[in-house]
Amino acid sequence: MSIKDIIAPFSVWKRAFEKPYTSKRPIDERPGAARYRGFHINDMATCIGCGTCEEICQNAAIDMVPVSKTKHGDSGLRPMIDYGRCCWCALCVDICPSGSLGMSNEYIWVDSDPEVFRFIPGQDNKSWNDSSLGYRRAEGYDLLEGERVAMPMLSFEESQKSFIEMVQGYSEEQAKREADRCVACGICIATCPAHMKVPDYIEAIREGDMEEGLRIVYQANPLPASCGRVCSHACEYVCAVKHKGEALSIRWLKRYIIDQIYKNDYQKILDEIPEENGRHIAVIGSGPGGLSAAYYLRLLGYAVTVYDANEKAGGMLRYGIPEYRLPYEQVDKDIIYIEGLGVTIEQDTRIGVDLPLTDLYKKHDAIFFSTGLTDPYGLNIAGEDLKGVMSGLGMLDDVTQGKTPEIGSSVVVIGGGNVAMDAARTSRRYEADVTILYRRREADMPADEEEVEEAQGEGCQLITQAIPLRLEKGDKTRLRLYWGRAEMVPDGEGRRPKPVLVEGSEELIECDTVIPAIGQAADYSFIPEELLSSIEFTRGYVKVNEFYQTGDKKIFAGGDIANSKRDAISAIANGHSAAKGIDIYLKNFKEEVSRD
Amino acid sequence: MRTQLQQVSTRFSITLIDELAPERDDLLFVQVEKDQAVPFLTWLQELAGYTHLVFFTAVDFIEEGYFQLTYMVHDYSTHQDLAVLLKLDREDPVVESIHHLWPHAATYQQEMYEMYGIEFPGSPRLHDDFVLEGWDDLPPMRRDFDTRQYSEDTYFPRGGRKSRDTAEYMKEQLYPGEAETW
Amino acid sequence: MKKDEMNEQIAQIDKAMRLGNEGLSDDQKAYFCDQRPERIDPYHGILERFANWARAESLWILGFGTGCGAIELRPLMTSRYDMYRYGIQPRPTPRQAGVFVIGGYASVKTMKRIVRSYEQMQGPKFVLGLGSCTINGGMYWDSYNTINRLDHYIPVDIYIAGCMPRPEALLAGFNRLKEMIKAGQCDGMNSYAENFDWYKKNQKQIIKHWNMPDYNW
Numbered sequence: 001m002s003i004k005d006i007i008a009p010f011s012v013w014k015r016a017f018e019k020p021y022t023s024k025r026p027i028d029e030r031p032g033a034a035r036y037r038g039f040h041i042n043d044m045a046t047c048i049g050c051g052t053c054e055e056i057c058q059n060a061a062i063d064m065v066p067v068s069k070t071k072h073g074d075s076g077l078r079p080m081i082d083y084g085r086c087c088w089c090a091l092c093v094d095i096c097p098s099g100s101l102g103m104s105n106e107y108i109w110v111d112s113d114p115e116v117f118r119f120i121p122g123q124d125n126k127s128w129n130d131s132s133l134g135y136r137r138a139e140g141y142d143l144l145e146g147e148r149v150a151m152p153m154l155s156f157e158e159s160q161k162s163f164i165e166m167v168q169g170y171s172e173e174q175a176k177r178e179a180d181r182c183v184a185c186g187i188c189i190a191t192c193p194a195h196m197k198v199p200d201y202i203e204a205i206r207e208g209d210m211e212e213g214l215r216i217v218y219q220a221n222p223l224p225a226s227c228g229r230v231c232s233h234a235c236e237y238v239c240a241v242k243h244k245g246e247a248l249s250i251r252w253l254k255r256y257i258i259d260q261i262y263k264n265d266y267q268k269i270l271d272e273i274p275e276e277n278g279r280h281i282a283v284i285g286s287g288p289g290g291l292s293a294a295y296y297l298r299l300l301g302y303a304v305t306v307y308d309a310n311e312k313a314g315g316m317l318r319y320g321i322p323e324y325r326l327p328y329e330q331v332d333k334d335i336i337y338i339e340g341l342g343v344t345i346e347q348d349t350r351i352g353v354d355l356p357l358t359d360l361y362k363k364h365d366a367i368f369f370s371t372g373l374t375d376p377y378g379l380n381i382a383g384e385d386l387k388g389v390m391s392g393l394g395m396l397d398d399v400t401q402g403k404t405p406e407i408g409s410s411v412v413v414i415g416g417g418n419v420a421m422d423a424a425r426t427s428r429r430y431e432a433d434v435t436i437l438y439r440r441r442e443a444d445m446p447a448d449e450e451e452v453e454e455a456q457g458e459g460c461q462l463i464t465q466a467i468p469l470r471l472e473k474g475d476k477t478r479l480r481l482y483w484g485r486a487e488m489v490p491d492g493e494g495r496r497p498k499p500v501l502v503e504g505s506e507e508l509i510e511c512d513t514v515i516p517a518i519g520q521a522a523d524y525s526f527i528p529e530e531l532l533s534s535i536e537f538t539r540g541y542v543k544v545n546e547f548y549q550t551g552d553k554k555i556f557a558g559g560d561i562a563n564s565k566r567d568a569i570s571a572i573a574n575g576h577s578a579a580k581g582i583d584i585y586l587k588n589f590k591e592e593v594s595r596d
Numbered sequence: 597m598r599t600q601l602q603q604v605s606t607r608f609s610i611t612l613i614d615e616l617a618p619e620r621d622d623l624l625f626v627q628v629e630k631d632q633a634v635p636f637l638t639w640l641q642e643l644a645g646y647t648h649l650v651f652f653t654a655v656d657f658i659e660e661g662y663f664q665l666t667y668m669v670h671d672y673s674t675h676q677d678l679a680v681l682l683k684l685d686r687e688d689p690v691v692e693s694i695h696h697l698w699p700h701a702a703t704y705q706q707e708m709y710e711m712y713g714i715e716f717p718g719s720p721r722l723h724d725d726f727v728l729e730g731w732d733d734l735p736p737m738r739r740d741f742d743t744r745q746y747s748e749d750t751y752f753p754r755g756g757r758k759s760r761d762t763a764e765y766m767k768e769q770l771y772p773g774e775a776e777t778w
Numbered sequence: 779m780k781k782d783e784m785n786e787q788i789a790q791i792d793k794a795m796r797l798g799n800e801g802l803s804d805d806q807k808a809y810f811c812d813q814r815p816e817r818i819d820p821y822h823g824i825l826e827r828f829a830n831w832a833r834a835e836s837l838w839i840l841g842f843g844t845g846c847g848a849i850e851l852r853p854l855m856t857s858r859y860d861m862y863r864y865g866i867q868p869r870p871t872p873r874q875a876g877v878f879v880i881g882g883y884a885s886v887k888t889m890k891r892i893v894r895s896y897e898q899m900q901g902p903k904f905v906l907g908l909g910s911c912t913i914n915g916g917m918y919w920d921s922y923n924t925i926n927r928l929d930h931y932i933p934v935d936i937y938i939a940g941c942m943p944r945p946e947a948l949l950a951g952f953n954r955l956k957e958m959i960k961a962g963q964c965d966g967m968n969s970y971a972e973n974f975d976w977y978k979k980n981q982k983q984i985i986k987h988w989n990m991p992d993y994n995w
Contacts, residue, residue, distance in 0.1 A: 022863050030946050059919055060920075083939040085919055110954045112954075114907075
């Protein structure tokens, strides 16, 4: 052993006076990796407050707290995350249907106060709010299924040949698979005019408990067989899953429940009906509004008589919607159950003609009328009264009554609503060539998207931004329709652009029939003068208060004449509200009437 | 092994359960009656070559009303695993101890007493504290013990948290006066 | 917890619960101190500033990995992070240590040891809560055997959010702790002495098998 060996270990002591490398060249900041799961960020504008993140969080770290104003399809709640619970597993980011939630790559948060570790990402001012790095849901990695279970449908070649129902309905396996996509956020409940408990009945489908499903559906909607087919499904437009892909087919799931239950079993499943309490309510019109009011009034114990001008009940459900969308036996299924509860329906009784309204007014404790919009608007162009011009509603009505409409071999339908689509597609079924003229753009069409799509699929030609100018008698065909191109002119903030005729443009279509379907107005001629004076109207609508009571305390109204949405489900909701309104009114504000 | 077990199946009243591990041929599941468990395990250890107790645990099948005990034993010469399953009535969770066969079973038994309340008469240190010190509630691994409730009652969760249900909140904000709410 | 709220809770404590060392057998009692901890006032002026500087530059951690977060302390000792450059180093016994790092969740059984270790540590002593679990239970929020909030049992000077926080976050925590010590803001030891009854009440509420002395310097 040499002396060097002994000294060598002590030589490292000279290092003791050196500054450590890590102090000399410290790495002060180490940003997280590009996809590091750091602190949360949330795009407040994209977030819809569905609460799916709260639901999936295994640590109960997320609370939904009110932040912004509640809007259509946005609950106004936003997730508040407790960093005393979070474990940064990113399940909330992975499931977020709107994709608003993400994670930045920041990871340092030190504080001496334990109460500060709860925060609302995106709302509270944090240094990482604008971070573009960090974890986001990876493309192609989905916890939610964005695609709808395809509905078995007749092909367009098949469907346009007959009035057989086009949508064939889900099988059990398909329905359960579709129900599994639901995140049960409940935003649809607020959007549905009738506020049906959608997540609850979808849950029932998942559980396979159709009877429970039927009970839930009937709580807010006594016409589910019809609604399950033709509802305008406002719910599907706000569905949280729609932010990810396709919305749940809520309407068809409802239909699935109804399809599983035989109509004679309804009485066993649904609630007991109370004895009649001795008060009578008259309902005018047996459309969705009238039937809904009748059902709920009966449920509240009132005796109800429905007066209807047509041969069969159902109103627009029967006479305004063609059979390939809503088969008549489905309308019957709903109505038979309501009739079975003891609701009397007087058919072929036109109030004001067969029976004066004043009679009803005297005999009943209250009157609900929901007579709908029955008078089609005219086109207000020259030649409108020529032979070959028929209203869309009139034509659909004829078809329901079994008459073959005289439409010839070529038809032009004017309008972009559901009635226009129905008229067009019905004409296709009578083997006519169909052209649809609409004055705005396709995106502006008030008809349901799938209606427009199916109409085109069945061979109807759609011409948008077209304004009809005048009609003349044709030589080869019955009519010659001149129309001009329209251009879209902005019409102020918040309004949709207005179509304005391009000067000098004029085109011609030769056709046998022109079907205007540009909306309808209400017909109040049945209301006698003395009652009319007390009822208020605004722009053709009956003005009602929150109980759906008109200016006359005994008269209630609902349906298309009292709301601006003008669809079946709104009418059903009105009927329900009016029934409760009548109940409140009769129980609290009104003396027992003496009946003579 | 299978044949060997089948030969003694009447003697120890055991049943082979094939559907539990169909994809493995070195693992077998056997159901045994309570009074035959220890004779069968003794036979396994002394005569059949299963000299090693891999683990010994319990599962609470509360819906069916029993604890399922699993004795997993291993044969080093054939590298065969054997799981012996025993159904034990939840109302009367007492079973014979096996610490005389495998001394380390006493620790498993101590843990099972603490977590499930299963008694193994004669097992050493059985009633001593194991993981929980001074526990005075239901044994926590029993499924009728509500751990979340217990935690909330005992460990002071931090306040300042309040969540709103989306559907309820929207109802409050958008349509407090409509039919559904009356 | 507000001061008056604390006082109210203390008022509810049974007098008999105070420092009786009742978990101990009589012959054991003689071995342990039953004197309450006392408030120690800081020095004044430059002397205190010097003392605080010295304390801040020599953070000796108690080498007691109480939960899964202790794993994040190991990288700090490596040359990559080199915590020694800040004067931070682990010590093997409580009596040598000044900083207690609670590494995440603390089960009741561990809590008992934490309390005992904390009380044995010499003042001034600081506690660093590492990870979500120390703030509000973290992923063990519904466990029957894991506490939710550490500050109910021992005073905590600083929290680091994360599950687990990375070593860098831990270093940031230590650096903040240093600043706070230098500013004279870390007074956990005195707050423990002042609210001793409240802390003891909470500790005894969860540690049901109380077989340790009530106080032990």
